[in-house]
Amino acid sequence: MSLTPLEENVASHETPGSKFFPPFAVTPELEAEAGKRLAQFPEDRKRSAVLPLLHYVQHHHGFISAEAIDWVAARLDITPVKVLEVVTFYPGFRQSAPGQFHVRVCRTLSCAMGGSHELMKKLCELTGIDRTSCDAHHHPIAVSPCGKWSVEFAECLASCGTAPVCLVNDDFHEAVTADKAQTLLDSYSNGSSSH
């Protein structure tokens, strides 16, 4: 079946990480979050709540699916394309599942000087991730075959003085040189993160 360009744009792809995230569903918690966020803006400015709602969806479901886009659009009384344009614009949103633990390594100058490329290489080695098909704009994320890990190069994480740095889900880690990569992964092997 061939997809139209629009369908292709909203389609999510199955990744090894998909099994770790529940499919999108409208829960009472999501409704409560929507109510809380909408209250922060004037009544006729519901569209402002699009980023917070997408954050909530991505936090709980791993990525932004077509169903989620439709729901957010309906909740905010805007057309789905106005949600989609936001999802595709901001590097912080993704449309397919990452790994259970998503590692964002800072790529920008100070971290690169501190060894972030070496860290990324080591992480890929340890998790069996192949980044060769990654490109910064359209496919920044690579997932390990087991689905437990994924990596992405992020732009400046604003901690240049403690380079190289990375985020694992919502946890921030400083001075993670390549030789500390194994320890970093080990700290997530059993427990769970704040995600």
Next chain:
Amino acid sequence: MISYKSGKQPDSREYRLIFKNVDREGWDPSIDCYLRDGGYEELRKAMGMEPKAITEEVKKSGLRGRGGAGFPTGLKWTFIPPNNTKPVYLICNCDESEPGTFKDRYIVHQDPHQLIEGMVIACFAVGAKVAYIYIREEFPEAAIILENAIQEAREKNFVGKNVLGSGFDVEIHVHRGAAAYICGEETGLIESLEGKRAYPRIKPPYFPAALGLYLCPTIVNNVESLCHVKHIVRMGGEEYAKLGVKNNTGTRILCVSGDVKKPGYFEVEVGKVTMRELLYDMCGGPKDGRTFKAVIPGGSSAKILRCDETFTLRGKGPEGSDLQLSFWDIPMDFDSLAACGTMAGSGGVIVMDDTRKMSWVLNNLNTFYAHESCGQCTPCREGSMWMKKISDRLVAGDAAPEDIATLESVAYQIDGRTICAFGEASSWPVEAIIAKFREELLSETHAGIENVPHNPEAEAQRRFLNHTPAEPGAPVTADIA
């Protein structure tokens, strides 16, 4: 987790105002801790003042915005139209994303109430009843810390209805961005807060203070700037203005990263510390066996300086004579750095030593800007990508000497031709690195590589871009079918 270097002593040359509580022994981000230290006293004082009087004090203080542009904060506040009847908004720009800058991170993680107190005072001064903290997505922990802090402040009536019985109502909301550098540009930020793509708005004529969020008057200030407001209320504008040097008052936080022994943050009086004192005395000098080569003094967008450069500042010497200044003697203030052809920007100092190839540095920055261009203006969207492609070739050893000139010409075609300052931000590093390290870049190229088309059409285009007519007698090559 963000590291707390608890009890770490500041350098003796520092003057800690904003960072007083950062790494302080026994300090935590709770309101109890803040109140024990005399917190929210300045808010009480401000509530007893006329809003106009607060703005007047901020103007007298000479405070210049700490986000990058260095625009006078008090003056910005007065741009709200006097006959305005619409709601006024205040936005705290906590999208700290200029590479090399990492000051706001420590304020929002370790001392959130200082920011909230500064914001409530600023809201009172400009008449804003609703304020937003636009925080970058990459600070998830800080967003929670700030939301908790606002809740604590609300319980003590520092935020909310009838603040401290003054009759003034104010609400503060935390709004997370989504990892886009362009949201640090104030009009891009406003668009993002409206739920759209962060395409910056064209200005002038309408600045956010006149038409901002929802086309209402909006003041956008950096985290550090808003924190200074609290201290200006405490000290009084005139007293505050005694810190620093003329026209560059107060303290500012310098963030040093890269090839130094002890990178970190240092809060100093503006202009009272020179490059030498900062890099050798405070940061411990270069790593063993290396020498300093180049420094980006104010975030990655600032033009790079060579460590062996000297500058002639016209009329800055005694009795209006010219002042000769070596790189090492540059005082870290807005005006001196501007006079040396770069900028103080956001205070992010990135240091490179002799082991760094400038082509690699250039390519790293080009990759950043190519990724972060919002895509609204053609010169920037296409140009940033082309600059990356050319520098990709350069680091791969596939570049021809002509490529350097092409790269330079692309940069100059972006600069000044875009809606927002991202055009300059992305092209200045290229322009400066080529101007100052041309020989080094050329030495990495190989004559005869034909990656750049050297066909007649390409030559004609180059002549057009350089405004040079074809040489007389040159063969006519453009065939128009």
